Amino acid sequence: ETGVTQTPRHLVMGMTNKKSLKCEQHLGHNAMYWYKQSAKKPLELMFVYNFKEQTENNSVPSRFSPECPNSSHLFLHLHTLQPEDSALYLCASSQWPGEDGLFFGSGTQLSVL
Amino acid sequence: GQQLNQSPQSMFIQEGEDVSMNCTSSSIFNTWLWYKQDPGEGPVLLIALYKAGELTSNGRLTAQFGTTRKDSFLNISASIPSDVGIYFCAGQLRNFGAGKSTFGDGTTLTVKP
Numbered sequence: 001e002t003g004v005t006q007t008p009r010h011l012v013m014g015m016t017n018k019k020s021l022k023c024e025q026h027l028g029h030n031a032m033y034w035y036k037q038s039a040k041k042p043l044e045l046m047f048v049y050n051f052k053e054q055t056e057n058n059s060v061p062s063r064f065s066p067e068c069p070n071s072s073h074l075f076l077h078l079h080t081l082q083p084e085d086s087a088l089y090l091c092a093s094s095q096w097p098g099e100d101g102l103f104f105g106s107g108t109q110l111s112v113l
Numbered sequence: 114g115q116q117l118n119q120s121p122q123s124m125f126i127q128e129g130e131d132v133s134m135n136c137t138s139s140s141i142f143n144t145w146l147w148y149k150q151d152p153g154e155g156p157v158l159l160i161a162l163y164k165a166g167e168l169t170s171n172g173r174l175t176a177q178f179g180t181t182r183k184d185s186f187l188n189i190s191a192s193i194p195s196d197v198g199i200y201f202c203a204g205q206l207r208n209f210g211a212g213k214s215t216f217g218d219g220t221t222l223t224v225k226p
Contacts, residue, residue, distance in 0.1 A: 002155070004155075031211070042216050042219070043156075048210075048212045048213075092212070096210045097208060099205060099207065099211070100161060101146045101161050101211055101214075102211045104156050104157070105155050106155050
C-alpha cells in the first residue's frame with residue numbers, strides 16, 4: 001500500500017465513450033502527476049499539479065483532460081480516445097519542493113477498442 | 114532533454130545469484146532514485162541517494178551514487194523469485210521537483226527458481 005489509490009484498475013472503452021480515471025493520495029503531498037506507460041516505452045509524464053494548479057502539460061492531446069479539485073484528488077477525463085492510447089495510466093504524488101521521489105498508485109490498465 | 118541509459122535491458126538469472134545494473138547520464142543529477150515495478154502494479158521507490166559517492170542499502174539491495182554524479186548502480190544480493198520485476202533508475206535535479214525526474218527505460222529481471 002503506497003498511500004496512492006487509483007480506480008478503476010482496468011478499463012475497456014470504445015473510441016466514442018467518455019470515462020474518468022480517479023486518483024486519491026493519503027500522504028499529505030502537495031503535488032500530483034499523471035504518467036502514461038506503454039509497452040516497451042519509458043514512463044511519459046503527462047500532467048503536473050502543484051498546490052492544485054496545473055504547472056505542466058507535456059503536449060498531451062486534448063482528448064485527455066485532467067482535473068485537480070484539491071491536493072488529495074486527481075482525475076483524468078477521457079473522451080474520443082484512439083486505440084494507440086491503450087496503456088497503463090499511473091498517478092503519482094510527491095512533496096514539492098522535495099527530493100524524496102514519487103509515490104505511485106497501482107495504475108489503470110486502459111484498453112481502447 | 115536529459116536522457117538516462119540503463120543497462121542491461123533484461124536479465125535472466127538463477128535464484129541465489131547476485132544482480133548488478135546501472136544507469137548513466139550525459140549530465141549530472143542531484144538525486145538518484147531506484148524504483149521497482151511488479152507486474153500489474155505501479156513503481157515503488159526502493160532507494161534514494163542524495164550525495165555523490167553515497168552508498169545506501171535496503172535489505173539485500175545496495176545502491177551507489179556515482180562520484181561524477183552522472184551514474185548510479187544497483188546491486189541485489191542472493192536473488193529470490195519475488196525480485197522479479199522491472200527496475201527503473203531516475204535522476205532528479207534540485208528545485209525541479211520529483212515530477213521532473215528523468216527515468217531510465219528499465220531493467221527487466223527474471224529469476225529462475
